[in-house]
Amino acid sequence: MPEVTLPLPVARIALNPVFRLLMNHRLPFTVQRALMNWGSVAQRSPRGTHVDRIRLGGRPAERVTLGPVSDAATVLYLHGGGYTVGSPATHRALAAFLARETxxxxxVLDYRLAPEHPYPAALDDAEAAFLELVASGFEPERIAVSGDSAGGGLSLALAERLRDRHAFVPAALGLIAPWGDPNEVPSRSRDLVINRPWSRQCAAAYLGGGDGNDSGYAPLLDDLHGLPPTYVQADVDEMLHDQCTRLVAKLRAAGVDTRFTETEGLWHVSQLQASLIEPAAAITRELGEFLRQALRPAQTRSTG
Structure with missing residues (x-):
């Protein structure tokens, strides 16, 4: 249970003005980043969380642990934020909950952000981080990859690149409302967290001068055969819900072992508020349990 439990209606009322301020396309991304880092202190980590600041794949990162940990398996977490905002600090509490469960x-990788570093910078950083974990002694099938929103899309793109370039299959993909196709213009104007002008601004910033049909940018467009077991979580009322349902259908059609949880009454990446809201804590525990089971010793999977 969270240390403080807020009723869902109260939480929604409290969070609505916060998200309207943070996800504001009129604010420079540098201001959005500062505000998000400052506000992340409200997302409390479980007691006993330990954070080591490290380098991974040539980028800053945080190694988040809670109690004794396995030295044979790990989770690479790719944070959300439209490829333009977010950091290990904004996702530290979520990482700690997953560390406790797994x-x-x-x-948690601090990959380069757009618009200063458009696609494929984030994907290149994620690939370099995974390859460094392998070089340090982790077997590819003992590394789970997880991420939320843009970080969920990046996790999917990373799995596709690892399959195609290195014949590596991670232990699992844990995807929280993954943004698998930034080309898509949402039909809705906003949900509690995300709004259309902000998401379109982020999509353009991440694309830069690239090709929107590049599957590294929009991994939902790629062939999904040979990907690892995948768990997708999304709320029915969020803007990315329809995209998530299409991703799940495409994964299953490709023969990927796929689990899908659709919550009701939560919001986009409510897992970030797991320390405050019990339903968010519950689905975070489900994700952690999925990753824990996937990281148990198993026979090496092939990409065939």
Whole structure:
């Protein structure tokens, strides 16, 4: 249970003005980043959380642990934020909850952000981080990859690149409302967290001068065969819900072992508020349990 439990209606009322301020396309991304880092202190980590600041794949990262951890398995976490905002600090509490549930260190990568570093910078950084974990002694099938929103899309793109370039299959993909196709213009104007002008601004910033049909930018467009077991979580009322349902259908059609949880009454990446809201804590525990089971010793999977 969270240390403080807020009723869902109260939480929604309290969070609405916060998200309207943070996800404001009229604010420079540098201001949005500062505000998000400052506000992340309200997302309390479980007692006993330990954070080591490290380098991973040539980028800053945080290694988040809670109690004794396995030295044979780990989670690479890719934070959300439209590829333009977010950091290990904004996702530290979520990483700590996952570390507690998996019994593994969760490595949160501070990948380069757009518009200063458009696609494929974030994907290149994620690939370099995974390859460094392998070089340090982790077997690819003992590394789970997880992420939320843009970080969920980045996790999917990373799995596709690892399959195609390195014949590596991670232990699992844990995707929280993944943004698998930034080309898509949402039909709704906003949900509690995300609004259309902000998301379109982020999509354009991440694309830069690139090709929107590049599957690294929009991994939902790629062939999904040969990907690892995948768990997708999304709320029915969020803007990305329809995209998530299409991703799940495409994964299943490709023969990927896929689990899908659709919550009702929560919001986009409510897992970030797991320390405050019991339903958010519950689905975070489900994700952690999925990753823990996937990281148990198993026979090496092939990409065939």
């Amino acid at each position: 019994g593994c260190a969760v490595q």
